[in-house]
Amino acid sequence: MIEARHLRVLRTVAATGSFSAAARALGCSQPAVSQQMKALEASAGTPLIVRAGREMRLTQAGDVLVRHATGILAGLTAAEEEIAAIVGLRTGRVRLASFPSGSSTLVPAALAALRAAHPGTRVSLVEAEPPRSAGLLRDGDCEVALAFRYGGSAAEWDDLVVKPLLVDRLVGVVPEGHPLAGAMSVSLGDLAGEPWIAGCPRCREQLVGACARAGFTPRIDFATDDYPAVIGLVAAGLGVAVLPELALRSVRTEGVRTLALEPAVEREVVALTLPDLAHVPTVAATLDQLVLAAAR
Numbered sequence: 001m002i003e004a005r006h007l008r009v010l011r012t013v014a015a016t017g018s019f020s021a022a023a024r025a026l027g028c029s030q031p032a033v034s035q036q037m038k039a040l041e042a043s044a045g046t047p048l049i050v051r052a053g054r055e056m057r058l059t060q061a062g063d064v065l066v067r068h069a070t071g072i073l074a075g076l077t078a079a080e081e082e083i084a085a086i087v088g089l090r091t092g093r094v095r096l097a098s099f100p101s102g103s104s105t106l107v108p109a110a111l112a113a114l115r116a117a118h119p120g121t122r123v124s125l126v127e128a129e130p131p132r133s134a135g136l137l138r139d140g141d142c143e144v145a146l147a148f149r150y151g152g153s154a155a156e157w158d159d160l161v162v163k164p165l166l167v168d169r170l171v172g173v174v175p176e177g178h179p180l181a182g183a184m185s186v187s188l189g190d191l192a193g194e195p196w197i198a199g200c201p202r203c204r205e206q207l208v209g210a211c212a213r214a215g216f217t218p219r220i221d222f223a224t225d226d227y228p229a230v231i232g233l234v235a236a237g238l239g240v241a242v243l244p245e246l247a248l249r250s251v252r253t254e255g256v257r258t259l260a261l262e263p264a265v266e267r268e269v270v271a272l273t274l275p276d277l278a279h280v281p282t283v284a285a286t287l288d289q290l291v292l293a294a295a296r
Contacts (some may be wrong), residue, residue, distance in 0.1 A: 004076055006040035010034055010048060014066045024061055038136045040065075089118040092282035094127050097133040097154040098146035099200075101154040101227065102269065104250035106146065106165065109296065110289040117289075118165035121282055129200045129225065133155065137272055143283050146290070150206045162276045163271040163287050170266065171248070171260040173234050173241045185260040187244075192216040195239035200225040206232075207242060210265055269294070 013022040013033065023030040041048050048062035058066060081162055085091045093102060094114075103125065111123050130135055130147035134157065137145040148168065149156070172186050180186055196218040198204040204223060211218045213275050221239050224230060227247045234241055237257025244267060271290045277283045 002040065002043045002065075004073060006043070007065070009036045009068055010062070011069045011073070013037065013049065013056070033051055037119045038280045058088055074241070082201060085120070088282055089121060089139060089281050089285060091120040091122075092118070092280075092285060093122045093124075094145045094282045095142040096123065096142060096144040096286065097128045097136045098125060099129045099133065100127055100225065101247035101250060102146040102148075103127055105246050106269075106290060110286070110293040113292065114286055118282075118285060121285070122125065123286075131198060134160065134272055137274060140195055141275050143273060144267070144286050145289075147272055148202075148267045148269045149204075151180050151266050157270075157272060159275075160239045160272045161275055163273075163291065165271055166246075168244045168267050169267050170242045170244055170247045170261060172261055173256050174259065175229070175234055175237045175240075175241050176257055177237070177257055178240070178257065180221060180259065181257040185262045186267075187262055188214040189195070190242050192218075195219050195221040197221065197230050197233045197239040197241040198223040199227075199230065199241075199243070200216045204266075206265075211240075230239055231256055237241065 011020065012025050013019060016022045016025055019037070020030050026033065029101055031277070031283065037049065044061060044065065046061045047059050048065060049056050054158075067134055069125045069267065082091070092121075094112070095106065107125060109150075111125070114121060115123060126136070126142065128145075130149070132143075133145040133147050136142045146165075147157075172188075172191065174181055180190060187295045192211070196207070198207055198220045203225075204220070207218060208220075222233055224233075227243065227250050230241050230243060231253060232255075233239060241260075242261065242265065245268065271287050273283055273287065278287075
């Protein structure tokens, strides 16, 4: 295999005309130059330099290799500089996938802080609910995924790096005129006879399971993962819902009352990445900013 360091020696020997002059130019000994030239000729499988009296000249193969060496070494230098820029966060890219309530609450603060600290970093965002967001990560379509899980589903992310961000409580949402609107808290059983508005498939599955544990099957009249639509349907008296507190921070809640659920229903919000990506500077910086945004 031809090594870049050997190409640099060959190019210097060709430019200076001798091993001793090349050694002086490279800041090494003449035997070291001779040894590297022998290694390069062994890799090439043919002589590259011949001595003619006191002079040295390139063979045809040596001339070809010197001509290509300039482009190869220039490309390596450019690659080294670009990698150094990425490592130093002077440039780089991070693609983030997030569920909607995360996109409207945690993501803006995290990405604004990331861009302020590292203005050369390019950031993009796509919205996806779990488990699709984790699928995008595994397929190489993003570097970081913001996701959530309810109890008992930890095994699905065993192959990923999981960065816990916060615990998000769910609250009951009822119309302003509902008989329970003035209560401090409710149980799911208190709402057993109501029509329900459900959310995304994972949230709907969790709702059905939680209601089953409370002893009833919810009558789901509407299903939408659009939180303003959920609020609008509840405000119109078409049903009740449970929503994450994180979601309620980004929507107008006129016409509804929110009630604490007892016993508490919670979901864990996390940031995900692949083990090999966790050490990439832009990915590590993005994860750090998501943690800080969640803490705020």
